[in-house]
Amino acid sequence: MPPDEREPIVISDLRYGLPYSKGLMAQSFMATGLAPARSYEVARTMEGRMRDRGELQVSLERLRELAAATLEEIAGPSYAVRYRRLEEVDRLDRPLIVMIGGTTGVGKSTVASEIAHRLGITRTASTDSIREVMRGIFSKELMPAIYESSFNAWRGLRIPVPQGADPVIVGFREQTAVVTTGIKALIDRSVVERMSLVVEGVHIVPGYIEPSQFKDARVVQLVITVDDEESHRSHFYIREVQTGGNRPFEKYRENFGNIRLLGHYIEDMAKENDTPIIHSHQLDRTVSETLEHILSAVMGDRDAGTDGDLATGEEGVNIT
Secondary structure, three states, rough: HHHHOOOEEEEEOOOOOOEOOHHHHHHHHHHHOOOOOHHHHHHHHHHHHHHOHHHHHHHHHHHHHHHHHHHHHOOHHHHHHHHHHHHHHOOOOOOOOEEEEEOOOHHHHHHHHHHHHHHOOOOOOHHHHHHHHHHHHHHOOOHHHHHOOOHHHHHHHHOOOOOOHHHHHHHHHHHHHHHHHHHHHHHHHOOOOOOEEEEOOOOOOOEOOOHHHOOOOHHHEEEEEOHHHHHHHHHHHHHHHHOOOOOOHHHHHHHHHHHHHHHHHHHHHHOOOOOEEEEOOOOHHHHHHHHHHHHHHHHHHHHOOOOOOEEEEOOOEEEE
């Protein structure tokens, strides 16, 4: 009998008895970092084995058990372990809030997008977008700091810079303090709606938002850095090409010193507040390390049995 005429495999304990889908199963395997072709191979192998055993009605728990076992056999134990941890995250009793900070050009938005995809989080935001919304509410005369780029926020300062202080840092701190109000409001809304969220941006600075204040969410905060200056500089050229010149390399080259200065400030704040720092070298590795920090943090919190108190996961990520 042709495969398309076979009786479907049904996940019995889901509403309406949804049929098993190789495509959806493969997507869950891809979230572990497994290549699409290999993911589909595992999903197809699973289907064949269930049919061979006559398991045409399986529970969701049984399906996950078979998935982990088949994945371990075909792809290796590390993928099976990550799959199980991702499934645990999917069953969290509170929304997951991931905050990714770092200076301009370190790849935050790319990493955030990939992390959201792998964790199945549909709600994402950038602090630049929050600042843009605030520009539509507050005039430049009332709040000049938000009308400048983060690395040039000092141009909007209306108060004298203290003796010995760096105006670039002072301006950035003022801008960050303003944008943080919008970040908190966004997180509060996600918590109320019980929707997980990934928010990224230069204004995600450790110390400005205390994760433990969000009692009804699990919050993971981290910072991404690029140690090598030449590698960091090259990111701006790539961005210019990818955006068709909308984010010109020359603008960032001229302000590269300020951008690096803000990076060091954000790193110092991360160290002061025990927030993990991901040293980015290559995208796939950075995404993988970031995901591991998040999973370790959430699983650490889950194992500790905390209920809103600040906890530290295996990798030292502060969460609530």
